[in-house]
Amino acid sequence: MTLLFAACKKEKNETPTENANEEITTLKLTFTNAANAADKVVANWKDMDGAGGTNPVIDPVSLKANTTYNVTTELFDERKNPADTVTNEIEEEGAEHRVFHLFFTNPGASVADSLTNVATVTPQDKDENNLPVGLDITMATKTAFTGFLRVVVRHQPGNKDGTYAPGSTDVLTEFPLEIK
Template sequence: MKKNLRLTLFAAAAALVLAACKKEKNEKPNENANEEITTVKLTFTNAANAAEKVVANWKDLTGGNPVIDKIVLKANTTYHLSTELFDERKNPADTITHEIEEEGDEHRLFHLFFSQANANVADSLGTVATVTPLDKDANNLPIGLEVNVATKGAFTGFLRMVVRHQPDNKNGSYGPGSTDVQTEFPLEIK
């Protein structure tokens, strides 16, 4: 009797251990988690003169006190804008740009212009510059890591660059999803 009880207890314990191991193997990491981005690097290259570049960085390693470069561009000029994203809390820094490229069908970068800092998205100005995305995802929707920015007249205000995380609902618009990172650069066009 004791032998049967021991075998039954052993079998029950083994079944629990196997079930626990099987559950762990089937668990998937949260693939829809927002990206960890501490640093954004914008590189504007004048389309008429590739030697003329403007580089601006936004860096927030502590989560509340970013260091931000001012952007100064020429009026009535087209720039190729390349955006690079990093998590510099890791050593070496993790390049998030590649993840955004690989998960292009889940991400969209927006470049918006405002006369006031922290303005509502609905208040973005279309009269400052025309932004044309150059990179597309598998569904032919823009990603926005590579864009052309055609400035118009003189302007003083802000450029907001936002990475929107839009798994399962990306449609090309700002609305769906959540924000991976939102940056705001002082901007002068002259």
């Protein structure tokens, strides 16, 4: 009788009600000049002890003024072998994620202090609700600038509305940026 009871037990529903934040150790940006595909800039942010860790490796970004770039953002968890391409998950769960590319004079500045006069960022990819995802963007630089490019992946399940505010941060990176 006990064996029959154990065999008929209902299985627990182990599906989480909300997806957890992504584990991201590496963010790679590829800037391709829209007028000259041979003109590419690749920059990596790497933090092998996880976002917010103590030893990030960050490549500086140097771009040309008054130039339009096609920019791709790739995300990885390199603590796994082989590395987990988190970009695929962000694409699949586009309705729950938004990637922001913001400009600042000082590192660590408030999102409210982001600058709009550095470059125009236009997301090229959309989710099923026609809201931007931001893994693929165009970036039209303006005049010379020295500061920081912050790339933030926001996790916004159930409340994505195209703005920064809802949700939590999967990863926040800051690249030294020079536009000349």
